[in-house]
Amino acid sequence: MAQRTTISSYAVLALLNLRPWTGYELTQQAQRSLRYAWPKSERLLYSEPKKLVELGYATAHKEESGNRSRNVYEITTEGRHALTEWTSSRTQPPRIEIEALLRLLFADHGSTEDLNRALDELEADISEHHEAIVDLMASYLDGGHPFPERTHLSVLFATFQIEMFKTIERWIEFARDEIGEWPTTQDLGMTPRTEVLTCLLAHDQSPLDS
């Protein structure tokens, strides 16, 4: 059966391009470093390197330590070549899934408490990631980057995360204030306040800045 190279294949291949990894290491590393750009399940991250071997883009060899074995994967010249081809394809459009926002869209089915709870949960998820990135940056200052020569890339990437997280947190506060003025979630329609917001947005202006 012919295997197809997906973006996830390239993601794993790019990791293998840095150094050889065991299957387990790949899952751990990918969860840590790729999570915010390309979140994939542990299960997939175990399968991808096998696919790469079938494609001839990597080699696998079993390492025995005592009674337990683990697979070590290494990139091939073919694999490095395939990586270069990746850049010639168009990047996929971004894809953003936020269930809390879906609940906001249909908030009129529930109470303002339900809606606020959804926002609380979103805030909790975001601030967890936010703190993790800040801690990671602190560790980089102490020379803690696993590939020191690649620090410039990780840090530029991290600026994106921080901007995003700050924006979302700022919006959550804003949204809570707005919702706080609502007597209910239903049938408010185009209130004077909503009209002000709509007008700002129609002129591409941020309601959070005022």
Add this chain to the structure above:
Amino acid sequence: MAQRTTISSYAVLALLNLRPWTGYELTQQAQRSLRYAWPKSERLLYSEPKKLVELGYATAHKEESGNRSRNVYEITTEGRHALTEWTSSRTQPPRIEIEALLRLLFADHGSTEDLNRALDELEADISEHHEAIVDLMASYLDGGHPFPERTHLSVLFATFQIEMFKTIERWIEFARDEIGEWPTTQDLGMTPRTEVLTCLLAHDQSPLDS
């Protein structure tokens, strides 16, 4: 075969809670209104209402117009009840997939041109969505909301989109400036400039504000 209710099921159910829709209408409406919170394929949006019927959460009846038929789906009392249960479950953490950022993380395999192209493509995708939302808000000002009593929800949701899009666009400009100072994508490591950025991020400060 017992069907399971996923978040996508609830998303479609929430649409059906507004009014009856045909399968085709559901796919179109979901692409327009849910795309930014819960992007799902047309294929799935055709399948979900069938699942809802099997679960007893909706009814289907064929409408004939000439030689062509279409399915009209309507929510049941059971379905409305199920919707209420949705709010009692924890919201899923957000999931953000941006291939352009993945390419940034591994940009040292290619040239600065490759990286800039990825950013250009991201910018094109974002600005397309950005403009669409601004236009949508302009149409709301003229009373163009399909469910006028729900305008307050759509507009608060739109504030999120606009904030996100502006943030991403601002970051792209910032990133282009940074990359413009790079002689190459490789082996720069912890440059003085990167150290400044890392320091700011470690103190949870935005490098874009300065």
Add this chain to the structure above:
DNA sequence: TATGTATACTGCATAGTGCAGTAATTCAAG
């Protein structure tokens, strides 16, 4: 009359997820 676009779907192969299960290793508490 031809042709393109919108309507209105279905089938199928494949990508990806979640969860359960298996089994060895390590390390700290009792």
Add this chain to the structure above:
DNA sequence: CTTGAATTACTGCACTATGCAGTATACATA
């Protein structure tokens, strides 16, 4: 020194979701 919990190191399976090709009608325009 032994019991139990956590970590390492995966695999199998059922199911969710996507992309694409295919089918067929309706309608407007050239």
